[in-house]
Amino acid sequence: MLSSNLLRSVFPVSSEWVFSCIKCGSRRYCQKPFKKLTISDALSTKALGSNIRIQGWVRSVRSQKEHLFLHVNDGSSLQPLQVVASHDLNDRGLTFGSAIDVSGSLEKSPSGKQNVELHAKQIQVTGKCDPTEFPFKIKERHSLEYIRQFPHLRCRTNVFSALLRVRSEATSAIQSFFKDNGFIQIHTPVITSNDCEGAGELFQVEPASRDKQQDERDPHYFSVPTYLTVSGQLHLEVMAGAFPAVYTFGPTFRAENSQSRRHLAEFYMVEAEISFTESLEDVMTVMEHLFKASTEHVLTHCAEDVELFHKFVAPGHRGQVDLMLSRKFNVISYTEAIDILNRSSQIFTFPTKWGCDLQTEHEKYLVKHCGNIPVFVTDYPYDLKPFYARDNQDHPRHTAAAVDLLVPGVGELCGGSLREERLEILRSRIIQAGMEDAYEWYLQLRQFGSVPHGGFGMGFERYLQCILGVDNIKDVIPFARFSHSCLL
């Protein structure tokens, strides 16, 4: 069932698994990987007339006078393979959702709808599926909301299978982007003893079964209270003291009570930190390149899957994506943003006074104002930003070198800043916040060979929403966790 790019050229392959090493018995490690034919391989071949064997799930069954027509999908591509069989190969188990194993010859299809079709010589039903009990129905297009109720089965729908292929390819594109640009990947920890970054409500972690007596003597497994990480930034800053550039890509957590279509309790963040960086532009350049390079990769490598979203989920969204890719992102300062909001005729719910945080309604207005091109908003009021943001020392408008990237539909996609690398300025701010004990280690990063550095985080699910046009964040993650819901 595994396919290999290396071996794609040697097709047609045998219909059995090829175990080049274990089965050939060679004493020397054999470089040839295993190989099994996927439906994606079969659809793209030109080796007509060859005998092949494929396995997958039935997507449709059509009985005509002469033949039985099946569409079989194995998740290797959106397109199914058409199987043509004589009626004597029919079986009551050949229903929508059942798993089958088919051998036959691959032939040119007389229809214009597909290039090839499989003329079955043998069909075996390996796993039945009772259509009356299966929650998805043949030829019905179920809503994203409906399939969300079945987290263990929704990957069997075309739309969620496409989403998962896009998510996998986007992950890979992001990792390639960083690797090609010399970033070291760091696995920042999920469990942390940092509790005062102020990025929202925390989850606490303790063993499920703690001995009550032990609890009094020794209340915490780790000796200190521990939490699920809200960001890998501080740990990446450790690494920015030893590498030119680092990144992390993993789960982060917020215990917020909102049930909005924009929030999850567990979501993925891409975070990067760049050493020897003296300007916010350096950070913005990486953000813009990351967005554009990853998106172009996904559009190229998952064209059919992306098209499904742009056709059925968010009609017309492709134009929006192309627009974002073709234009240089806008840059405005927070102060300019406030001016734009105050000059607008729109009435906002939240205040637009200098010093107030930008709300979703403001972010949406600003993106629209910029012609639906993503916009960087820079240099926020110092007091709005966390203790690590670098002081611009620009009295009386006292700002920090921080930046948010706002995108159409989603609002804030990325947030970044230069980090305060000057020991004395950082120390006084940490003392002011009463955090000097907890952050002694963080101050030491500046005490020993400090370098100017900066970085950002990008919400990966919001990124997928932005490029696919998916409205609800729960529909772009394999298993959604949010207040009152942790299925499976």
Add this chain to the structure above:
Amino acid sequence: MLSSNLLRSVFPVSSEWVFSCIKCGSRRYCQKPFKKLTISDALSTKALGSNIRIQGWVRSVRSQKEHLFLHVNDGSSLQPLQVVASHDLNDRGLTFGSAIDVSGSLEKSPSGKQNVELHAKQIQVTGKCDPTEFPFKIKERHSLEYIRQFPHLRCRTNVFSALLRVRSEATSAIQSFFKDNGFIQIHTPVITSNDCEGAGELFQVEPASRDKQQDERDPHYFSVPTYLTVSGQLHLEVMAGAFPAVYTFGPTFRAENSQSRRHLAEFYMVEAEISFTESLEDVMTVMEHLFKASTEHVLTHCAEDVELFHKFVAPGHRGQVDLMLSRKFNVISYTEAIDILNRSSQIFTFPTKWGCDLQTEHEKYLVKHCGNIPVFVTDYPYDLKPFYARDNQDHPRHTAAAVDLLVPGVGELCGGSLREERLEILRSRIIQAGMEDAYEWYLQLRQFGSVPHGGFGMGFERYLQCILGVDNIKDVIPFARFSHSCLL
């Protein structure tokens, strides 16, 4: 500071950041990435005589009659760049560990120790480092145990910087292996409501600040008790019902109280699941190829970093690694393993009767018995394995289609099995264990289009220990979490 393979050929570059898009003002997204010169770039260039600017940390300072010699490292490679400066560029801040910014011309080095050296025209100390307070000392080789006390600074040592480059490259090699072989990457969840997989002590998760009153009405944030995942397997099995092959690579958790050199509370697992797989050999083939392909990639792409470990941390270990790569892994059944142990003259602490689990002492003996070549042990007693392992139905020796991969030094590196895909057999085992309510969803995977499938998990830290010869698991992870310790 970022480098790009694409642009390595156009060196020499300007000494400043090149912002191809934002700075060129082009309305069309410009494909050229940003570029800054790393020390790795400088060391590998042949463009002698060019003016460059590099930044990094001072690794050594040597004052000779005519000149000052500095070794500067920026984490892009193990090798430092030698900087030669006249004494008038000397500065009291030029100490071990300080961060500097140097401009000058890159010249051929007269010494045989390096190809090129930088003749400094300007040196600026950007971050001082007081050598009396810095915990690492110039020219001293600190033990892994010593540097472990400074999790925020140990990445500044050669050995841990090398470890992190190897870890990053190994991560990338594993991801490429799966991608090239058609596996879809799935982000399996960290927070889960599954609590009975029996893989060890669980961590429980709740918001840090829960309102007491709320607690009575609604005791759990997710409405049910939730835990940190011990394995992504069950979630991957969901996906094995829709894709040919899937994998996950992320953190997993155990709240065990051991403080051994083999255990962490948070560690990384690579897990794969393959659909339409009817034999344990299919799973073993993927394990063996994964191990060999990733290791060969790391040995090739991180040669200097790996050599540091094989020279100073585990002298002679390279021979062991080459031996593992050159030989086909052994395969013995659990029953054969028990026979081997019983025939041995060694006295074991734990029993070696058929039906008993293999302990570390047994695993070590078996690997030695197999000439220090990794060995697959297959077909364990049915009662030793979790409910999902496939029943071999081979009475009276009742076994399951499960396999462990044992490797020298580490013992168990991977564990895998075929999964029970037959609805009725699985249902009766789940009912027997009293888990039918919790696993209704898991049974449904078999009710609707079930396919034979199997998979495995590999401990990523143990993998790194195995190829580098590192004795303590705490020394192969960026931030170690274990009983009574969660620094940072």
